[in-house]
Amino acid sequence: MVTAGIVGGTGYTGVELLRLLARHPHVRLHAITSRGEAGTPVADLFPSLRGAVDLAFVDPGEATLERCDVVFFATPNGICMQQVRPLLAAGVRVIDLAADFRIRDVATWETWYKMKHACPDLVADAVYGLPEMYRSRVRTSRLVANPGCYPTSVQLGFLPLIEAGAVDPDHLIADAKSGVSGAGRKAEVHTLFSEAADNFKAYGVPGHRHLPEIAQGLSAMAGRVVMPVFVPHLTPMIRGIHATLYARLIRPVDLQALYEQRFASEPFVDILPAGSHPDTRSVRGANTCRIAVHQLRGGETVVILSVIDNLVKGAAGQAVQNMNIMFDLPETAGLEGLALLP
Amino acid sequence: MVTAGIVGGTGYTGVELLRLLARHPHVRLHAITSRGEAGTPVADLFPSLRGAVDLAFVDPGEATLERCDVVFFATPNGICMQQVRPLLAAGVRVIDLAADFRIRDVATWETWYKMKHACPDLVADAVYGLPEMYRSRVRTSRLVANPGCYPTSVQLGFLPLIEAGAVDPDHLIADAKSGVSGAGRKAEVHTLFSEAADNFKAYGVPGHRHLPEIAQGLSAMAGRVVMPVFVPHLTPMIRGIHATLYARLIRPVDLQALYEQRFASEPFVDILPAGSHPDTRSVRGANTCRIAVHQLRGGETVVILSVIDNLVKGAAGQAVQNMNIMFDLPETAGLEGLALLP
Amino acid sequence: MVTAGIVGGTGYTGVELLRLLARHPHVRLHAITSRGEAGTPVADLFPSLRGAVDLAFVDPGEATLERCDVVFFATPNGICMQQVRPLLAAGVRVIDLAADFRIRDVATWETWYKMKHACPDLVADAVYGLPEMYRSRVRTSRLVANPGCYPTSVQLGFLPLIEAGAVDPDHLIADAKSGVSGAGRKAEVHTLFSEAADNFKAYGVPGHRHLPEIAQGLSAMAGRVVMPVFVPHLTPMIRGIHATLYARLIRPVDLQALYEQRFASEPFVDILPAGSHPDTRSVRGANTCRIAVHQLRGGETVVILSVIDNLVKGAAGQAVQNMNIMFDLPETAGLEGLALLP
């Protein structure tokens, strides 16, 4: 059994981690911390976990996290980098669901996240936890930077095209739509039901923090600098990301075969039959990324449709997948649950 | 033209007042106050008003509200009672959309609202602004307590039955369901989209502030103390209240005729044909209360279905209706807009 | 392994059965029938099942259902009674998720369901599959009538009160609210998104088919005829039923203890702490019924709040629970999945 701890279990990625880990056959939950809710039984805050999670939130100072095999940080940006060093020193392996270790260039990170990085020396050490790109490095990593939700859907969608050198890397567009849970469980006016329901809008067009993360990933695939156009939108659903990706072919290629082959052995990437349109609910609650590939008439333009559940493959599920890889567990352990439809 | 001011225009009742007053043929908007947003153009906060409202929010201290004919308080509870006295002294007539003057018994008010009343002497002076009960008193009032949203739907639904002495006043049940906008535009976790969407729950079963208001109204109708059972619920829609009312007949009565006659001359109460089930969207954006009456087989139990838009007949629309009455304008002026369906 | 077949797998109860059975550790899916979709891979119709269900729909005539240990009917009312006899003759055990065998009085059934019963002799034989009432009879039954969704939530909510003789059985009210999936996957105008979203309404106030089923169940608990008032409502969410139940106490009783004791050994009924308000999402996708008990001030009136997922404890999950009981499997097998929140 792997002994696991969670720092910051009161947000949506936290409760999603709890949902998955509470039923994971090889995991024992050791502690869940929360400064604000210390002492409160977890199931009081999240009645969906009644009968399955008996722990109460504990103050970070009393959590004895150093006794864990793995600690997940389901915290706001900037927390993990403050607390990770003693855990690593104690031999604990760490998976950060926030952004502290996602960007390899510290200056870029500091610009976008508007704070000084607390441990730039660890950034180079961290592995970006997108298993479809970095599985072998994840396996041996002691510090995994779990990818963002938009970056997961966009990178998986572009991956075969860019790796194959089939598209013009200077003209990539990612038009992405997210459910509201992507904004977290913070009390804010713009994510109130009466603001976000029956409404649709773009946001962050001049710049969004996931852009440098996406650009870094696509650049790694391409072996050169790639800076896509990225426009996120808020759509009135709870979970789900739908990325609509546009690229221009620079040589003939059998797109369907390219995608099917690239992901043939991936347990959590599903290439739909040609002509399909994935809907986000087909992955609601599941750790799957479903992708459909379209080549438009005339043929130059490729449209890729990529969907994930932002809280699962886009956050907690991918974190569990990374843990499975790190501890040589079956990669699908605890992640077999099927999507809830309808 | 009636010169109108609004105190606290940044919440949902505020923006709804603006939507209605901006197109009211007999009203000139003089000022809208907000401490937090002073200087911000109203249309920056509410782009739906672009081109229709040119005012900016002003600090309460600079609003010269004493020059208005009428001032609406679209504020949290406890504000109007602090500010109303100088306005009344200046001859301004006041409509409070909050609860400060709704409960005639000051001790009861202080118990439920958990504060000391700032001007108990004015409470007796205030008129409860439910035109279907108190139209003539509203006409001459200088201080109108605009009813709450639940109380409007419940009182109008029970009114004919209780006035006619047709039901047992000791066994009244109001099972009411509200859209989320009833909770206002405050940043709170429980009204986030991801908390309130695709979800349904009761709340406040042990006690809700609208209970004493409803009880006061029903008691006035009955001429004796009436204390109904009241259970509010939160339903995942933006606007709308649906009250399902249960009562027990104590004498035979033609219910359909009773309701049609009682409201025959009311411009904003619509009795549906026998056997109907009103939906909340049939009043979305409109100042109408639609009611259907059902007598169950066997005959003793009456089920009344009463729907309103909580922001219109349940708040801003009823306030405008009261203003129209107070200033001898046509009662429907500015309130002719039809419900938005679908 | 239990070999299972499904008749009529294209509706919501069908796909929910598939979701649960595909991951059930003791079940092998033998066949899924559909006249209209024969030949179509199940995962083409329901992409959420891709990779987990490899079967295609087969024509009922070619399904060799007689080789199954158990057959589920996820069909419209009136189908099971036409097809059940040869299956029973072949020794197959049958669970009908429709209403054909729920009502013991055939004349009552024919009145409400507006058709002639095809095998009234089997009605007496069938066991009503509410395990919390009839577990031992379910165990040995060859034909289980799986309860309706509203009846499950209402009966479980009233059960301890009525069994204990604590309330007046002549004054029971069930005000119930259902998500739209309860209406099934039929193309109908009133359940279109643009009709049902951002809207709330009652329906069936003069009479609903679940009323005789509820009345039969409550009568069995009380040992006398009980005819409650039942008002169903449609609420804009996909899954979930919230029943708000009103009853009048006729003797003092410790309600919280009564409920906790009655369901102490039930794996799928969860009594919340006193003062709670369950939300439907706390059981979204799970086979749990969560109940909260409130005694109002003054004390005579009891308000019970009972929530289920209409497709799980209200349909497919309860059917799997019944199957587990019938085949001496652990009652929770295949039903351990936690609710999806948010």
Added chain:
Amino acid sequence: MVTAGIVGGTGYTGVELLRLLARHPHVRLHAITSRGEAGTPVADLFPSLRGAVDLAFVDPGEATLERCDVVFFATPNGICMQQVRPLLAAGVRVIDLAADFRIRDVATWETWYKMKHACPDLVADAVYGLPEMYRSRVRTSRLVANPGCYPTSVQLGFLPLIEAGAVDPDHLIADAKSGVSGAGRKAEVHTLFSEAADNFKAYGVPGHRHLPEIAQGLSAMAGRVVMPVFVPHLTPMIRGIHATLYARLIRPVDLQALYEQRFASEPFVDILPAGSHPDTRSVRGANTCRIAVHQLRGGETVVILSVIDNLVKGAAGQAVQNMNIMFDLPETAGLEGLALLP
């Protein structure tokens, strides 16, 4: 007063026309036809119109539409072309809200709409009713082809850029998202609440009927053939279209000034301040198109955000606007209603 008739008033564009025309100061409703609902009072089908529309649906054969000044066709595609000739002969002016007369090339129309055109000679005669492009021709037209919803949002969004020759017309992308009411009030599985709620998907990527209409409009602006990439999506809201448009600048231009000047005298196009993100609810129920313009860092790529209410500026509202122009009424008559927010 203009005497107006509506053919096919039972769909969403029909009821929206009724909402607008019932309160239009210069219009008298003469007749509303429906084969299926003949004899039914309009307000029975649409209770939102109770008290405002007293007409009943009449059979098309008895509607005496030739006595109207204007007839609106709110019918499926292919109906208007069958019935328009005698109306025109009687001097009635016609506005078709369907697609029969939108595409000037009859062969193209027949390919996309999969039927033979019934009166190709009238196609050349018809005027495409996008007032921002063809106001003067609308004024004198006897047959107006009211634009589609997607085409309205996309064409208005691209108009200034293409007219000014500022972008490469070979690389235009329109990623558009529509509320579900765009699919109409037909009973279909894919637009059921339980299918479309809490879900997001693209559709029609290989080809959508609005593509040739958009291409025709952009080509007219550019003076050459333009074939954009167009990907429509279904988003879980009732009303609203959000078009996210991508183009590549080929010369420096002050985008904000370009847009503000182009639409300076347009009553129903609102250019937001630089840096804005319009939300669809800001036009819910209103005839306004709100547009924001973004030039991305680096500068080559332009992102235009354009929102409309698909049933108003995208259908019934634009039809009323065209009627106002045709009959020399104030262009905003009957269209002053403000958006419903929240």
